[in-house]
Amino acid sequence: LTLDTTWTVRWIRRSAEVLAASRAALNTLDRDIGDGDHGENMDRGFQAILPKLENLAIETTPGTVLKLVATTLISTVGGAAGPLYGTAFLKAAGAVGTAQSLDAAALVALVTAARDGIVLRGKAEEGDKTMIDAWTPAVNAAAAAQAAGSGVGALLLAAADAAASGAQATEPLVARKGRASYLGERAIGHRDPGSQSTSLLLRAAADVVLATP
Amino acid sequence: LTLDTTWTVRWIRRSAEVLAASRAALNTLDRDIGDGDHGENMDRGFQAILPKLENLAIETTPGTVLKLVATTLISTVGGAAGPLYGTAFLKAAGAVGTAQSLDAAALVALVTAARDGIVLRGKAEEGDKTMIDAWTPAVNAAAAAQAAGSGVGALLLAAADAAASGAQATEPLVARKGRASYLGERAIGHRDPGSQSTSLLLRAAADVVLATP
Amino acid sequence: MKKLINDPKNVVNEAVAGFEVAHGDIVRVSHDPIFIVRSDAPIRGKVGLVSGGGSGHEPLHGGFVGYGMLDAAVPGAVFTSPTPDPILAATQAVDGGAGVLHIVKNYTGDVLNFETAADLASAEGIDVRAVIINDDVAVKDSLYTAGRRGVAGTVLVEKITGAAAERGDDLDAVVAVAEKVNSRVRTMGVALTPCVVPHAGEPSFVLADDEIEIGIGIHGEPGRERIKLEPADAIVDRLLAAILDDLPFVRGDNALLFVNGMGGTPQVELYIAFRRAAEVLEEKGIAVTRSLIGNYTTSLEMAGISISVLKLDEELMSLWDAPVQTAALRWGR
Amino acid sequence: MKKLINDPKNVVNEAVAGFEVAHGDIVRVSHDPIFIVRSDAPIRGKVGLVSGGGSGHEPLHGGFVGYGMLDAAVPGAVFTSPTPDPILAATQAVDGGAGVLHIVKNYTGDVLNFETAADLASAEGIDVRAVIINDDVAVKDSLYTAGRRGVAGTVLVEKITGAAAERGDDLDAVVAVAEKVNSRVRTMGVALTPCVVPHAGEPSFVLADDEIEIGIGIHGEPGRERIKLEPADAIVDRLLAAILDDLPFVRGDNALLFVNGMGGTPQVELYIAFRRAAEVLEEKGIAVTRSLIGNYTTSLEMAGISISVLKLDEELMSLWDAPVQTAALRWGR
Ligand SMILES: Nc1ncnc2c1ncn2[C@@H]1O[C@H](COP(=O)(O)OP(=O)(O)O)[C@@H](O)[C@H]1O
Ligand SMILES: Nc1ncnc2c1ncn2[C@@H]1O[C@H](COP(=O)(O)OP(=O)(O)O)[C@@H](O)[C@H]1O
Ligand SMILES: [Mg+2]
Numbered sequence A, B: 001l002t003l004d005t006t007w008t009v010r011w012i013r014r015s016a017e018v019l020a021a022s023r024a025a026l027n028t029l030d031r032d033i034g035d036g037d038h039g040e041n042m043d044r045g046f047q048a049i050l051p052k053l054e055n056l057a058i059e060t061t062p063g064t065v066l067k068l069v070a071t072t073l074i075s076t077v078g079g080a081a082g083p084l085y086g087t088a089f090l091k092a093a094g095a096v097g098t099a100q101s102l103d104a105a106a107l108v109a110l111v112t113a114a115r116d117g118i119v120l121r122g123k124a125e126e127g128d129k130t131m132i133d134a135w136t137p138a139v140n141a142a143a144a145a146q147a148a149g150s151g152v153g154a155l156l157l158a159a160a161d162a163a164a165s166g167a168q169a170t171e172p173l174v175a176r177k178g179r180a181s182y183l184g185e186r187a188i189g190h191r192d193p194g195s196q197s198t199s200l201l202l203r204a205a206a207d208v209v210l211a212t213p
Numbered sequence C, D: 001m002k003k004l005i006n007d008p009k010n011v012v013n014e015a016v017a018g019f020e021v022a023h024g025d026i027v028r029v030s031h032d033p034i035f036i037v038r039s040d041a042p043i044r045g046k047v048g049l050v051s052g053g054g055s056g057h058e059p060l061h062g063g064f065v066g067y068g069m070l071d072a073a074v075p076g077a078v079f080t081s082p083t084p085d086p087i088l089a090a091t092q093a094v095d096g097g098a099g100v101l102h103i104v105k106n107y108t109g110d111v112l113n114f115e116t117a118a119d120l121a122s123a124e125g126i127d128v129r130a131v132i133i134n135d136d137v138a139v140k141d142s143l144y145t146a147g148r149r150g151v152a153g154t155v156l157v158e159k160i161t162g163a164a165a166e167r168g169d170d171l172d173a174v175v176a177v178a179e180k181v182n183s184r185v186r187t188m189g190v191a192l193t194p195c196v197v198p199h200a201g202e203p204s205f206v207l208a209d210d211e212i213e214i215g216i217g218i219h220g221e222p223g224r225e226r227i228k229l230e231p232a233d234a235i236v237d238r239l240l241a242a243i244l245d246d247l248p249f250v251r252g253d254n255a256l257l258f259v260n261g262m263g264g265t266p267q268v269e270l271y272i273a274f275r276r277a278a279e280v281l282e283e284k285g286i287a288v289t290r291s292l293i294g295n296y297t298t299s300l301e302m303a304g305i306s307i308s309v310l311k312l313d314e315e316l317m318s319l320w321d322a323p324v325q326t327a328a329l330r331w332g333r
């Protein structure tokens, strides 16, 4: 099995659905240790993508879709998440190039490039209590799955699971990047909202493969 | 029995005591249909009088004390109550002249002049839901008591009782003067704070006679 | 009650002391009795303008003392009109021989205390006149009541009359300008939340989470009517309807539109209200040629607004545009 | 949540539309993408100044567009930095050939979005530089964190840098002035009540009736520390101690003291705080030679203040005094 443009579009639609449903929950996470808008920001961005996914040209590739997501996020999300996720999708688009469909290696390249793009813009390291704490475990899990010969479904599931654990693991941390860093010790005990949205995005990616007959 | 300077001073001291104790209650009445400061205003004014009642000159008469009260209220109370009560005490001082002590006729003259002074400044009529609704019944009761040959104690008691009923009788009224007039029908059911403070002042006047052996 | 104060008794004193340090280039302050006066007062031959009233409405009136506006302001206790003594002292301090105008908001207490001060000042040979501001359409006017209240329109009276005095108008002319502005301005307010007077420590009234109070004054008094919260546009429409019912306009008239914050209203909300009000006026053919938006006549931390509309003519426009240099309103110098 | 709005989604649009009607003499407004620009922009040969950030801090930044201050302001959604598109459009709109300076408050989102816009503008041949404002001493600075936040000191940077650009300084000189002001200003804030973001509908944090939050930012974020309510003087002493610990002063220095209201603070409280702050500075031999008091960098309806102290020299004083004509700050013309 490889993943084609249809899968990519489904992934993004499913993400929009999940982010809309999680809007309030992400706002609440962000209200505790940030400024309360992360759910709002992500929802605004992904809703803005939906109409653009109608009537895509026939020659659309997964990379084109990812690039469309990138530019839309950059121009509609704002805040920290806009440029960071925007860069992630832009770099991911670059990584998959013009491929018509993505195999396990391409998926590893995709998530790795996404993560590297975020680091390039945001300069966060693992343990800084940011979305990187979800991305990096996901990248590692994806790479391990590929090395172990897993298919794309299992690979994405492993990545999603790793991102979820990574998001949860931000809870005991003091933040060194983003707004939560202003709180010092008071950020302890709260999950980083960006790591949570990353986990939701990667879960959506796995879900649409598994739901595909 | 006639009432001398000592009684006048005791009356004012007792008034200050009662107004301090009723500060919050008068504020609350005023908050319901005014701006919530009537207790504050009256308390500020009467507290300012107290030090001036120490070491009064030997030749002080009831009239001098009333004049002192008048000027102090005018210069410390502000709001509507300051000029109105100030004028009341000023006119009362004029009415008792230089008498060393006050008999029933002088007391009737005192409350009548006080009431007339308030009307002169404030132009309120009975039924306008103002302090006049306490003063006018008090004046009438005092005059009736004097006509019936009552002593000063009984006269002041009658005046105080009439003022108390008058204050209570403001409750069902719509106001035509003062801040409560801005409320129209919504003032119905609330007692006018100024009528209540008038009732307290006249009750204090009676109380100090009755407490005097 | 949560307030950034030391002692409720010292709120006015300390605030005025801070004002003195901050605006020493524009004003001098007398502490006993308490009033704020232009640093160059008295000005020989210029009519002096004195206003005042209870505190808690800042920047009204102290923030409007200076070139082209008030000569002095007399702050009373919070929401309580000042006594005659400081009003008299302020009147004396600004008397430059051309007479003094008292700009008084129509409340029994303010009127009586200013009246007493004016009597005392006249007795000392100062020519004192008073104009009573009563722009609030929430209150039904009548000969037999206390009449309409003076609210945010007072700012417009002070600015425009101040310009007339500054250009050298004599007392009669200054009084005429003040009366003209008062007769052409109408205001109506709404509260979303009450305010807490420091010495009281409790809200002036209680509103449920979905209730607003229409036709409020500026002292935390309840208004005329309590209604359910509505969208901003609907609320603005109500306020404007009351104003326009009362103030006759014809198509082609010019207006100054003043959206005033009550103290605790975010600025975006003032501009949202301004946008709608301007739209409604334009629909009626009334041109909004001047505007003022901000917290100018407040009720402590109350959330809410008032809208004032002033019918302009050439004279009022040019007096409005004239230079002014006060702590709260400044242009042209 | 009780707000004078129509739809949370339209808060920024409608407020900006109102701003356009009210201040058409000073600014023009672009609605898509949304930004506010001086009506006489671009000015040939003058360095263009662009700032922006999330909405909800009004009058920052739109209220500071005009002669002697900003050339353009870019408002994002409430408390959310704008995206690169409107920043780029604003940069193009003010480019008069002498380069453009971005004045950016130090938040990851603001920095990244302005960076992207600057890259795009540079690609079109515009000389773009950025200065990152980070005056908030509540946040410990470190190379390894997001660093200090930009808060109310931004207003002082915008005013003074605006005057430098207006007098004709070239881009390098304008950047140097902006960096100088940023390096000499420190701010610390306190909240008495939280604020409610329109789309959230709930308070940003919850404070008990006797609690205050020290070291807050301007986005309703919780602060560094929650303490029991204290008298105003004690609170001011805390804020100033943090500032003076960080900013070295010697006796005889001159300072600009800025007491900023967070949106829902009555003006008397601002002056009470100003009084105490001035007193403390004078005790330390620091002369308060300039001052600013008012709601200039707000967090919607939050009650609270921030105090900023700027160490002045002759140049900064004369740039501060230079004429400015914006909706929110105006003198000298
Ligand atoms: N420097 C950074 N590197 C990586 N992620 C970051 C960085 N700064 C912030 N983030 C992420 O962005 C999230 C906040 O996004 P959002 O709330 O939309 O933006 P803002 O903080 O501007 O309000 C944080 O939870 C964190 O995961
Ligand atoms: N015109 C008037 N004539 C008589 N009494 C009046 C008049 N106006 C107001 N009052 C009295 O003054 C009282 C209010 O006093 P106070 O609260 O101290 O002043 P203010 O209304 O200025 O806040 C009212 O309850 C009423 O009894
Ligand atoms: Mg956020």
Ligand SMILES: [Mg+2]
Pocket (backbone or CB within 6 Å): B030, B034, B035, B036, B037, B038, B079
């Ligand atoms: Mg009262």
Ligand SMILES: [Mg+2]
Pocket (backbone or CB within 6 Å): B035, B037, B079, B080, C054, C079, C080, C081, C109
């Ligand atoms: Mg009062």
Ligand SMILES: [Mg+2]
Pocket (backbone or CB within 6 Å): A035, A037, A079, A080, D054, D079, D080, D081, D109
């Ligand atoms: Mg944000």
